[in-house]
Each structure stands twice: as structure tokens, then as C-alpha cells.
Amino acid sequence: MKVSKLIFSIILLGLATLTLACKNEKKANITPTEISFHKEGELTLYKSETDSVIKSLDIEIADNEYDRETGLMYRSSMKNDNGMLFVFPNEEPRAFYMKNTQIALDLIYLGENKTIVSISKNAKPMDETSLLSYKPAMYVLEINAGLADVWQLKVGDSIAYTK
DSSP: OHHHHHHHHHHHHHHHHHHHHHHHSOOOOOOOOOOOOOOOEEEEEEOTTTOOEEEEEEEEEEOSHHHHHHTTTTOSOOOTTEEEEEEEEEEEOOEEOOTTOOSOEEEEEEOTTSBEEEEEEEEOTTOOOOEEOSSOEEEEEEEETTHHHHTTOOTTOEEEEEO
């Protein structure tokens, strides 16, 4: 019985020491840095029926694993004539989520031929719900929420972009 009381006392003393040590630890004052837009290319959206220009955008291009994983995370705003184009090495069903993304977005999924195959509108900031492409996509264009409706984008419309 004395041995279990001794073990209990040692554990209790250890927890008390750990608690006090953590309280005395200084907290680092971390100031977040705003990530600003960096133009890497230009993108033009075209109407499927007429090939007429819908809109031209300055874009950032996420064409490597790190950039595709980070995307527009940690940004507080984006201009309406900016966007981010995700470029993948192959066409397959895609799923995006809004973890650490503070901006509401429309996600435009495009096939290998650069035509729109699916649109996810008004993705909620910081939401980790999967936003599915429903059809295989090789590109994903992120724009501010509501612009897909304003520009009347629809499945079959297309893009062209330059770096």
C-alpha cells in the first residue's frame, strides 16, 4: 500500500512541476505576414458558343506540390482581376478544401483540353469540407466567390493562359 502511495505522490509532484514550468514559459509574439499577389501569368476565359472573351485575369500559377498544397491559404483578400491556376500533371477527379483559406472562392475545374467540367461556387472560408470536381480535371482556377455567376461561367467555357 505504501508503494502505491509513493508512486501516486511522485506522479502528482511531476504533474505539478510540469504545470508550473509551462506557466512560466514565455509566449512568442508572432506577427503574421500578409502574403501578397505575385503575377506569374495571364489567363483569358472564353465563352463556348462564340469564343468571345469573358474576362482576362492576372494569375499566380501553382504547378508544384508545395504551391498546390498551399494555394491561397493565409491571404485576407484578392482582387477581382486576379486568380490562382492550379496545374496538375494529369487529369483525374479532384477535391479541394478551404483549410486556412480566409477568402470565399469559386473553384473552376477544367479538363485536359482547358474547358470547364465543373464549378464549385461560394466555397466557405476555413471549411474543410471536400469540394469535388465531379468530372476529371487537370486544372483548377480559384477566383473570388460570386464571380462565376457575375461572369456567367458554365460547363464548356474554356481558358487559355501564358506564363
